[in-house]
Amino acid sequence: MSNIKIKDLKFSYDKKNYIFDNLNFTLRKDKTLSIVGTGACGKTTLLKILNGELDYEGSITINGLEVKEENFLELRKCIAVIFRDTSFITDVVKNELRFSLENINEDPAIIKEKINEINEYFGINKLLNKNIDSLSINDKTLVKILSYALIEPSYIALDDLLDDLNLRTKILLLNYLNSKNILLINVTTNMEDVLYTDYVLCIYKGISAIDGKTLDVLENEKLLKRLGLSLPFMVDLSIQLKLYGLINKIYLNKEAMVKNLWK
Amino acid sequence: MEIILNQLYCIDNKKTSMEKKYLDDVNLVINKGSIVGFVGENLRIIGDLIMAIKRPSKGEVKLDSLIIKRTSHIDNVLNLRKKVGCVYSSNIDIAIDETVKSLLKKTMKNYGYKPSNITKHMVDSLKIVGLDDSFLNREIKTLSSTEMKKVKLACVISYNPEVIILENFEKGLIYREREYFRKLFLKLKNKFKKTIILITTDLSFLFEIVDKVFVINNGKLVISDDKDIFYEDKLYKYVEMPNIISFTKYAQQEDHHISEYTDIKELIKELYRNVK
Known part of the structure; x- marks a missing residue:
């Protein structure tokens, strides 16, 4: 809780x-x-x-x-x-991910397991041995967030x-x-x-x-x-169209919106 | 200043594990007094190339009559750098112990710009970016990230360059500020004939204001087109589709004949006309 x-x-x-x-x-x-x-x-x-x-x-x-x-x-x-x-903190993606877990004294076998798990989940096999400096902003940010998320x-x-x-x-x-x-x-x-x-x-x-x-x-x-x-685009659009009386509630996906708009 | 990139390659640490490809055989022209949008990764290099901080690996950068090559000699680098102002997203190059006033003064001194009334000039530069004169005595370290962005733009405006390059400027700004700066850039272009280069990943920041869009994917120039490109499918192979475009495209797919707009108010009017 x-x-x-x-x-x-x-x-x-x-x-x-x-x-x-x-x-x-x-x-x-x-x-x-x-x-x-x-x-x-x-x-x-x-x-x-x-x-x-x-x-x-x-x-x-x-x-x-x-x-x-x-x-x-x-x-x-x-x-x-x-x-x-x-x-x-480190230079290679693999080490960066390991570092946070080593820091809380995690068992090496569990570290390996956890890194394998996120490797499969995100499909970042290619990145693991790369230098962090050579990554794109998207990958850099992902590695940064994952290195903390691994501690759960x-x-x-x-x-x-x-x-x-x-x-x-x-x-x-x-x-x-x-x-x-x-x-x-x-x-x-x-x-x-x-x-x-x-x-x-x-x-x-x-x-x-x-x-x-x-x-x-x-x-x-x-x-x-x-x-x-x-406002988020779909919410803004829904609220405005509601004012015009074209729809009667907020739709968050475009499929439902289009379906209800031209019914 | 007209900027021409001619068969330009820019690759760091070639053939090593640290290889970083910025530009790979890029040819493009940026006209004087236009706003262009660059979409892609690691495009800060454009600013560095134009300011001759970094040299191309191959090919040339033409700035009016000046040609920058890998080994060419440039007589007066300051004269060139005076004409270009860069607002990058990282704050590494700024000393945090200064006040805004000393930062502005230092910038103007470095670029050899001497206004007659320096305090008024500083206040005016801040006013242009939407900050008041109370900021002059603020220390840099007490600024928030958005204020920092605006101060950096004020520094660039203070020495009146011909070309302004902004990297990811819209990140972290709220809607009202984004609209303010979009109008400011249009004004700088129309009234003062500045060339403005916007490096971004968010297409909605470029809507309506840009004259040309360049998309660079993995170093290659894949798209170079004018502002009508926003409605074309080929662009969205490389960039995420803004919500307003994807909504319109979906409605058209479902056989509802609505026209394309980049402004939500116009779209709502169109929907009203169409549905009624």
Whole structure:
């Protein structure tokens, strides 16, 4: 049972301008989350706080564990946070994947087994012996995420990384995380990716402007547009066509939409 | 400045396990005062080639009368680099201990640009990218990633280059900012005759504003076409199809006669006319 509770979170870098001013949010058990918001609203800062990099006021618990220095060792098994500038440690893909597992003192036989498993799942046999520097952005991002996913934490938090993957890899990765019961926390500006998660948290000026189930949040079209965010294409189209009275609910796939539009 | 790439090869560490192929026999022309979109991997190399930071392995880069080859001598490199501004996606080359003000000053000094009123010029450069003058005293390390992007563009604009190259600029920007910059690029092209090169993986950022699209796949130039290419199938062998195009194409497949649009508002009007 995994959950995250954020209560009265206060944080500022310079003790003057508060980035978070009493942010309250609860992520219910076994749900995935997207964090959206305007530029410089503190999306990355929130992830840094969850990772334990910054001191904060208020309380944050992940799986019942308070985010503070004494709990860091256990917290690493609860949450893995990957930033855009998280760098690679070794030079070859195989070593990079092994490294994270060796780091938690895993048995060499299990390491081999796990790497074989993802090798089959993602079909990355060609990549394993390649130099990381020579990979494409898509493959680099995949290796970066997988090296953390192999540890199998309860949550994996990505700072705008999903956007770097192509559609095929993205779906594969999401299915993989799902099969391993790893829950995704995705910080994004690409609103299309919001549809992959159960819940959405939209941050504005230090508080949660709106949060809840994904479709419930997206139906607040006016608020999101006032913040400068767009809607996912199919949702936007559905809402507009609903206003014209052409359809009566939100369709998320184009086949159903076309079928119901010209009936 | 007209840019011509002539039979250009650019390969690093050839015939080793570290081999990295950037460009493989590429021929193209980028006209003065146009916006072009490059789609593909590792295309930061275009900027490096034009600025003569990196030399081609074979072939030549022609910039007006100047020809850059693998071994050719360039008399005044600064004169060339002044004309080109690059906004790359990595922040490695920026010292984080500076303030925005000193970064802007340093950039202008490095490129030999001397405005009469330097503070006003700095404020104006920031204003163009949508930041106010309070940013002058901000330290670089306190900027968020999107603010950093805008500051880097302001630095480039501050020395007034002829060519502006942007790598993955739209990543991390919200919808409103994307639209703002798309309009800004059009204005820079139409009013100030700048050449703008957008390197991206997201086609919807290029809709309506580009004059030409080049797709580079595994180093080869596979598509070089004008803006009508967005509706053609051959493009989507190499690039992901934007949702709006894939919706229209699916509806057409199902024998509904709707026209193609890249703007959602226009599409909705078209659907309304068609269904009613």
